[in-house]
Structure formats: C-alpha cells, structure tokens
Amino acid sequence: MQRSSPPSPSCSSTSHCFPLSHLHTAACGSETAAEPQKHEVRAGSSPSDFSRMRSILCFYICYALCLCLGLACVVCVCVWNSQWRGGFAWDGSGLQFNWHPVLMVTGLVVLYGNGAVLYRIPLSWGHNKFPWKVAHAAVMLLAFVLSVVGLCAVFDFHNNNHTPNMYSLHSWIGITATALFCTQWVFGMIGFLLPCTQISIRKLLKPIHVWFGSMILMLSIVACISGINEKLFFVLKGNNNGSKSYANLPPEAVMGNSLGVLIVAFGLVVLKILSNHEWMRPDSRPEDGVYAPLLQEDDE
Numbered sequence: 001m002q003r004s005s006p007p008s009p010s011c012s013s014t015s016h017c018f019p020l021s022h023l024h025t026a027a028c029g030s031e032t033a034a035e036p037q038k039h040e041v042r043a044g045s046s047p048s049d050f051s052r053m054r055s056i057l058c059f060y061i062c063y064a065l066c067l068c069l070g071l072a073c074v075v076c077v078c079v080w081n082s083q084w085r086g087g088f089a090w091d092g093s094g095l096q097f098n099w100h101p102v103l104m105v106t107g108l109v110v111l112y113g114n115g116a117v118l119y120r121i122p123l124s125w126g127h128n129k130f131p132w133k134v135a136h137a138a139v140m141l142l143a144f145v146l147s148v149v150g151l152c153a154v155f156d157f158h159n160n161n162h163t164p165n166m167y168s169l170h171s172w173i174g175i176t177a178t179a180l181f182c183t184q185w186v187f188g189m190i191g192f193l194l195p196c197t198q199i200s201i202r203k204l205l206k207p208i209h210v211w212f213g214s215m216i217l218m219l220s221i222v223a224c225i226s227g228i229n230e231k232l233f234f235v236l237k238g239n240n241n242g243s244k245s246y247a248n249l250p251p252e253a254v255m256g257n258s259l260g261v262l263i264v265a266f267g268l269v270v271l272k273i274l275s276n277h278e279w280m281r282p283d284s285r286p287e288d289g290v291y292a293p294l295l296q297e298d299d300e
Helices: 031-043 045-084 099-116 129-160 169-193 199-235 251-275
Strands: none
Touching: 045 099, 045 251, 099 129, 099 169, 099 199, 099 251, 129 169, 169 199, 199 251
C-alpha cells in the first residue's frame, strides 16, 4: 500500500488560515510566515506600551492645565466685572454690558476650547464614538448660545445708550468668529451627526472642520484680547471719580491684563493638544461599542 504524504493546509480549516483575528490574515498554507509576525508583535509590545503610557500621561497633564486655565479665565472675568465694574443686570445700563465679556470668554473661548479637545481624551478611544459626537455637539451648542446672549447684551446696551454698533476692529473680529462658529456647527451637525451622510463626504469634511475649528478659536482669542484692551482704555482715562489712567497700571488694569494672559495661555494649550498627532483619536476605531484595552491597540 502506498504511503500517503502529510496533507497540506487548506482553506477548510479556519484555525489554520486565520491564526489571529486581529492581525492581517496570511495566505492559505503560510502558517510558518505568520508565526514570526506574532513574535514580532510580542517582542515589540513592551517599548510600545511604555511610549503609549508616556504619551497618555503627557496628554492628561496638558488637559489638566487646560481645565485649570479655563476655570481661571472664567473666575478672572467674573471678578473683574463684579468688583471693578459694579456687577450685573439686564436693564440697558453699564451693568448689562458686563455680561458681554463674561459670556464671550466663557462661551467663545473656554467652552469652545474644551469642546474641541473632547475627542482627544484617551478614555474615549475604545468606546462607541457616537455619544462623544453628541457630547461634542452639545458643548459647542452651549458655547454658541452663550456667545449669542453675550452679543445681545452688548447690542442692547449700545442701542439704549445711542452708541454705534460694529465700528471697531474688535467688533468686526468678534462677529466674524461668531458667524464662522455658527456655520461650523451647522455643517458639523449635517456632516457628522446625520446618519444619512455618506462616509466619503465625512472624510472630505473632517480636515476642513478641524482646520476651521482651530481658526475660530484663534479669532475668538484675538477678539477677547482686543475687547479687554478696548474696555480698559475706555474706563481708565484718569479723569473721572479720581481713577488712575491705564498708563499708571491700577489694580483693574492688572486684572484685565492678567485675564488676557490667561486667555492666551489657554488657547496655546488647546492648540498644542489639537496639533499633537499622537493624541488624535484613531480613525479606524470601531464604533460598535466593543471596548479594546487602550494599551493593546495597534498604532494607527
């Protein structure tokens, strides 16, 4: 009787053709070629894990700094307008104007910046992306609503006091940033939240959406800084109620300048987070709700 040779691997055995579900499948009969690939992944996992952990630690340091600077901006603008500008009201007086810097800094800078970096939080990477899309849209919508209310406060104040609107460079930059913010939110809602939007359109819109997001934040920061400087020049003239001029750097001027520095620092930290490619959410992360441990994910 003729002795039969050992059977060659065939596609009928899925355990032979697909040794690891998360790796690229080798061709049928190439088990020996697939084994070195597994050993390479295991051998290189330890340095990769250390690098990933260090990157995550750096992110959370920057993110904590972002939160602290944002909170400091809100506290600083509230203290400035309550202690030196008399507080808040909605009666067409100067107290109504005080809502304008508080709401614009809180909405157009702090909430906007925190909403922009929401996708970069590593804890969200292994989970379904849709809830984070909704959270991103909700934070941005709240920021936009606060910005609109802040614009209503200043326009109403100007109209009640017969002051011209939209004549300064600050107002031009601010209204441009708000208009672009509205456009950005609408197109983001249509492009990324509506289920009927095609994947190809989303891929086309994503780099434009990210770039415009950074530009809007920069415009918002410029608008806030120019507005703070403009306000300090208006109120610190040194010729009424015995107040010192801006040039003498009274405490109110120190507070206003400090607020501007905090806003710039906050914007730089946010832009640093947005510009670091290691902290980007991987595009190929599954959206079916299946969690994969962060340190075991393949590099994207």
